[in-house]
Amino acid sequence: MTVPEPIHPGEHLAEILQELGITQYCLAKTIGVPQIRIQASSAAAARFRRTRRCASARPSG
Numbered sequence: 744m745t746v747p748e749p750i751h752p753g754e755h756l757a758e759i760l761q762e763l764g765i766t767q768y769c770l771a772k773t774i775g776v777p778q779i780r781i782q783a784s785s786a787a788a789a790r791f792r793r794t795r796r797c798a799s800a801r802p803s804g
Contacts, residue, residue, distance in 0.1 A: 753788025756781070 760770060767785065771778040 751788040751791040753784040753786070754792070756784055757788065 760767065765773075767781040768778050771781045
């Protein structure tokens with residue numbers, strides 16, 4: 744049994760925003776949170792992807 748790749752919540756959020764065709768700003772205003780909170784999640788997702796990519800590039804052993 745293989746374990747699926749971990750997905751950061753920010754990645755999932757980005758997919759949903761794209762599907763709905765709305766911006767981070769629109770989501771933040773709609774749910775009543777500062778836009779920086781949505782942006783922080785997206786930025787964390789990008790860092791997570793870079794870290795995961797670097798880890799998979801290292802030789803094992």
